[in-house]
Amino acid sequence: PKPNIDPTAVLIKAYACQRRTPLKHHNSFLTDALEILSQNAEYNDNEGRSVAFRRAASVLKALPYRVKNMEDLKSLPCLGDHSQRVIKEILEDGSSREVESTRQSDKFQAMKALTGIFGVGVRTADRWFREGLRSPDDLFRTGQQLNRAQQAGVQYYDDLQKPVTKAEADVISDIVEKAVRAVLPGAEIRLMGGFRRGKEVGHDVDFLITHPEEGKEEGLMPKITNWLEEQGLLLYQKTTRNSYLEKMDGPARAPNNMDRFERCFSIFKLQTGSERASVSGWRAVRVDLVVSPYSQFAFATLGWTGSKLFERELRRWAGQEKHMSLSSHALFDSKQNLYLRAKTEEEIFAYLGLEFIPPSERNA
Template identity: 60%
Template sequence: MVPLKRRKVLSSHTGNTGNTGNECKFPGLVLFLLERKMGTSRRVFLSELGKKKGFRVEDEFSESVTHVISENNSGDEVIAWLDSQVKGRGLVHLLDVSWYTESMRAGLPVDIQHRHKLQQQQTEEAETETFSVPSYACQRRTTLENHNSVLTDALSLLAENAELSEEEGRSVAFRRAAAVLKCLPAAVTDMTQLRGLPCLGDHSLRVIKDVLENGASSEVEATKNSERFKALKVLTSIFGVGAKTADRWFRDGIQTLTQLRGSGHTLNRAQQAGLDHYDDIIQPVSRAEAEAVREIVERAVLSVLPGAQISLTGGFRRGKPTGHDVDFLITHPEEGREEGLMSKVVCWLETQGFLLYQKTTRNSYLEAKDGPARPASNMDRFERCLTIFRLSKEEEKKKGGAELTETLTENLQTAPLCSSSRVQQGGDREEGGKPWRAVRVDLVVSPISQFGFALLGWTGSKLFERELRRWAGHEKSMSLSSHALYDNKQSRYLRATTEEEIFAHLGLEYVPPSERNA
């Protein structure tokens, strides 16, 4: 081993946070190694090597950085990343890691040659519009106006197929790529417009290129027409059926609802209810129907707990005109008053014949002093009830509200027990004319102390929420859930009563619900 040389410690240089314990020989240079495509372990190794050689290497990017070192990234990709980090940044050298390794061998900064500089794509056609977006979906504003629906539909189908095959990594990659295209202000017409954009992997780019050049992707068309995809899509559309169950049925030769009904397979309560009401549940729920359900839920909640608050969440809160279900978040301004509410609400709804199916789970969330434990799944632990509502059609919705409320109150007072069997019998009597439809409705109860986090989590979109958690963990060393936000560096919970406060804790500009459609 080569013996280490003694170095004089230069105490005159301040602010050298990247070289604690090492002499800073080149104070005019502030280096930052980009982890993207380099990897964490290699970045840590190279950073420590640079510090030992007397270079000032920063662990976090700041406006003081003069040289950005990257590996396997184009200049456009690095610029896009920089733009997502700092607004109004100054000029910096964008260099390949080869300059860094050569400087390490020389023990001093080598002259920057053309081969060291990251190349940016030169576009000859000035009229070709190029795009630049931040890396995380939670930094972007995505409305319902999608200028690239043909491209995003193709990527979303491949994401869905990956989900059905339980390949979560591939599914998320396609979802992230589609989310980037959804937020663009104009249609993509040429692949050059995508240079430097984040989250567009090689596979996604091949699909996009195929669609732009041929009008459709051969891979997407093949997937769409495959027997397995078509069968699993139908089977997983049954309420209560997941990818594993659907795949098992498919391997047993079941591809249609008719085959499932005649197969003799034992179904649980949720699956049987989903099969019984399949035709209704697969139909989109309109905003008018969602508002009709809201009236019923509000009547139920306020009848058993005056002063409670009910919020319509999910896609409808983001401004979508239709949805596959209706989600409600319920709380009370006085902490603790919400306890025991769900069972009373469900009893009220069952007694009045509004529920075709319901399953309630208790609140299992406990706040640990040393921070939240890693949950078994991404699902939160609020008290919730997954239901299938029996919603009257338009002619029944027009009945007088006061008269209906009076009748329901009388029924509630004379009904000591909740009986789902009575509800089902009532439903059977109306089945011939069927002046109602089945609608999927989820009810969630949150303590007021967690309501801001619950509202954020239940508003979605699913990818937007995933990206919020990823940002919190990777960029802020925090843990975010629908219950709380925990700062791992400070070892404390960060309290918030509104979504705006949560965004502020995360160092993000507030994004309203209508712009979270990632």
């Protein structure tokens, strides 16, 4: 689309958190392929390989031009031999044999279907695959033992496979706001995840909730879920308590994506269709609710905006380049041996020595 860009003059930084990555870019024909290989590596429990392909794809998402030949890639970071081979084949032949055979393989398709069930991770899916199971129907047929989340996952499988639209996310926002206002006036609610980054569809809707008076937010989640239950709006919910303690969870803890906020994985019953009762129905929608103390709200906001790779790269940057440890709760400076307080995302980027990247350009 922009023929006058000289690819050799474009400088792309090595960490995704140093780059602007828009939602729409010029190289989906390559990034889709690399992401298949990334996903397949994840299914095979090879995290290093999975991240390598994901980083390669992410670099191509940040390019202001469509890749035409291998020369265009000369000065780009994060493109390993394997990724380059795949790209070369696609540029020359239109597709990569490795990617196509992966996409069509029994294992890939089964793992995709099984991990696509809410409550099912790679480990469980892999065990089922080795037992010969391939789909949610197979689980049902063979009477597999399922936990409560997985039962809901199988029950609402078709609905949960359907992307959630921004319009549906807005309706859910209104409901969540109403619920929160009813149980804790003055609380603040923010739409997070992919929708905050400007996505038009998502696999779920993510919310972060806080209250300007620190402490008021304690124990808030059960009140919210009770309110929602009473209105008949919840098909499933599992709440976990806040277990964060700065003393124990701070610098000593290994960097990890999972945080310790009070949170709720849920499935909403969302009314759909027109107002006329005769055609109104409902669908199931996955909703994540997270409650954060006000003092951690900026970190929680940064941590729950994503993308997943952007988050991972922020933490890697903090550790490797700044001797700091970043989580969704706090930023710890190992050199000064102290926690750095922040009220806004901008302040956190500044502490990290990074240019501020707005949410819409964190689609790494």
